[in-house]
Amino acid sequence: MPFFQRTLRLPAYPRGFHLITRLIERELAAELASIRVGMLHVFIQHTSASLSINENADPTVRQDFESFFNRLVPENAPYFKHNYEGPDDMPAHLKAALLGHSVQIPVTAGRLNLGTWQGIYLGEHRDHGGARTLVVTGWGE
Amino acid sequence: MPFFQRTLRLPAYPRGFHLITRLIERELAAELASIRVGMLHVFIQHTSASLSINENADPTVRQDFESFFNRLVPENAPYFKHNYEGPDDMPAHLKAALLGHSVQIPVTAGRLNLGTWQGIYLGEHRDHGGARTLVVTGWGE
Amino acid sequence: MPFFQRTLRLPAYPRGFHLITRLIERELAAELASIRVGMLHVFIQHTSASLSINENADPTVRQDFESFFNRLVPENAPYFKHNYEGPDDMPAHLKAALLGHSVQIPVTAGRLNLGTWQGIYLGEHRDHGGARTLVVTGWGE
Numbered sequence: 001m002p003f004f005q006r007t008l009r010l011p012a013y014p015r016g017f018h019l020i021t022r023l024i025e026r027e028l029a030a031e032l033a034s035i036r037v038g039m040l041h042v043f044i045q046h047t048s049a050s051l052s053i054n055e056n057a058d059p060t061v062r063q064d065f066e067s068f069f070n071r072l073v074p075e076n077a078p079y080f081k082h083n084y085e086g087p088d089d090m091p092a093h094l095k096a097a098l099l100g101h102s103v104q105i106p107v108t109a110g111r112l113n114l115g116t117w118q119g120i121y122l123g124e125h126r127d128h129g130g131a132r133t134l135v136v137t138g139w140g141e
Numbered sequence: 142m143p144f145f146q147r148t149l150r151l152p153a154y155p156r157g158f159h160l161i162t163r164l165i166e167r168e169l170a171a172e173l174a175s176i177r178v179g180m181l182h183v184f185i186q187h188t189s190a191s192l193s194i195n196e197n198a199d200p201t202v203r204q205d206f207e208s209f210f211n212r213l214v215p216e217n218a219p220y221f222k223h224n225y226e227g228p229d230d231m232p233a234h235l236k237a238a239l240l241g242h243s244v245q246i247p248v249t250a251g252r253l254n255l256g257t258w259q260g261i262y263l264g265e266h267r268d269h270g271g272a273r274t275l276v277v278t279g280w281g282e
Numbered sequence: 283m284p285f286f287q288r289t290l291r292l293p294a295y296p297r298g299f300h301l302i303t304r305l306i307e308r309e310l311a312a313e314l315a316s317i318r319v320g321m322l323h324v325f326i327q328h329t330s331a332s333l334s335i336n337e338n339a340d341p342t343v344r345q346d347f348e349s350f351f352n353r354l355v356p357e358n359a360p361y362f363k364h365n366y367e368g369p370d371d372m373p374a375h376l377k378a379a380l381l382g383h384s385v386q387i388p389v390t391a392g393r394l395n396l397g398t399w400q401g402i403y404l405g406e407h408r409d410h411g412g413a414r415t416l417v418v419t420g421w422g423e
Contacts, residue, residue, distance in 0.1 A: 003423045005319040005388060037146040039182060039278060041321060043388050045397030047337045053242045055188045055234055060222035067220045068235050072213075072354075079349045081342035093337055094350050098239055098380055101335045101400075106146060106184055106276045113276055115186030118242075135388045135395050137321060139280075139421075141144045178287040180323060180419060194383045196329045196375055201363035208361045209376050213354075239380055247287060247325050247417045254417050256327030259383075280421075282285045 017062035021119040038140015048092030050099035056119030092125035158203040162260040174251040179281015189233030191240035197260030233266035299344035315392040320422015330374030332381035338401030374407035
């Protein structure tokens with residue numbers, strides 16, 4: 001059974017939601033091509049950034065995500081105790097918990113079997129999160 | 142190692158939360174029976190419907206889910222930019238992100254190893270979402 | 283391919299968020315050691331407790347999680363219909379849906395390949411949830 005695992009270093013992204021589908025597909029093209037049916041698991045090794053799947057076409061969807069999650073998880077909530085890393089830190093942990101630390105996508109005939117309108121979102125929840133690291137694992141037959 | 146992948150077309154469900162455990166078990170009965178220990182991954186190829194796991198007995202739980210998520214993610218929020226597909230569209234994307242696009246369940250002795258009170262929820266977040274497509278992948282030994 | 287599955291019974295935890303990384307690593311040490319590259323899936327068989335991944339160092343992060351989720355999902359919401367199991371019950375189902383029923387982590391060289399600051403959180407969302415059961419499945423090569 002083909003089984004592969006790769007560490008990918010992303011470029012630094014600004015705070016907000018970003019499509020990384022093509023980056024993943026490009027970096028893993030050779031490994032994905034070896035799988036007829038299987039799975040790809042993408043894991044982010046951080047607690048203030050997230051991975052999720054959502055709409056891949058209209059940039060205003062990603063902008064509305066940022067607006068919504070900023071209202072859902074306010075900065076400087078008076079009851080926060082963990083605040084010495086800045087006002088964006090504790091909200092970033094909570095956003096990451098709500099959105100998730102990984103996505104897992106079926107692989108079919110060597111390609112990610114996403115729906116027509118689906119893409120992989122990186123949620124960068126810190127003001128200056130810097131470069132993020134992914135561990136990407138695939139398996140199948 | 143047994144490895145299978147199937148595309149399932151669901152019937153159209155009304156907006157709200159719906160149990161689809163039995164539908165999955167019935168459609169995949171033969172494939173699940175081939176796995177002594179393994180995993181089943183159920184993936185929804187849409188960005189305005191969700192999959193999650195929750196209480197499988199009392200219908201008022203699913204009604205309270207719909208009430209809660211409608212309050213958590215309001216329609217017609219004045220800051221939404223993505224609004225040309227109707228007031229239920231952008232909230233549907235956000236609900237799907239909060240709840241998730243897939244569930245993964247251990248398989249033991251040919252059956253889904255869910256807890257006594259667990260079931261698979263389809264969250265239909267559009268007013269008229271139509272038929273939805275799942276990609277179901279299983280593997281094990 | 284190594285493939286294992288184990289049921290783990292957790293001790294009862296009080297309501298709140300708890301790190302269970304070391305418990306998992308200790309209980310699965312022999313099985314993890316058999317995997318060079320692979321995956322570990324941890325599944326909770328309940329609908330009022332959750333598994334997620336977040337910050338593993340500062341206990342005030344877990345306290346802020348409890349404070350935040352108690353505000354996000356209020357007890358005694360007047361529109362809840364499912365309330366005969368106590369005011370903490372319906373909120374527990376909703377918190378579990380927001381946070382998730384499982385975590386899946388890459389395994390590398392016989393160890394969980396978590397980021398430096400990542401740990402596995404058990405979210406106990408009931409006042410008296412009692413002992414919880416996990417099904418832990420690993421595979422790889």
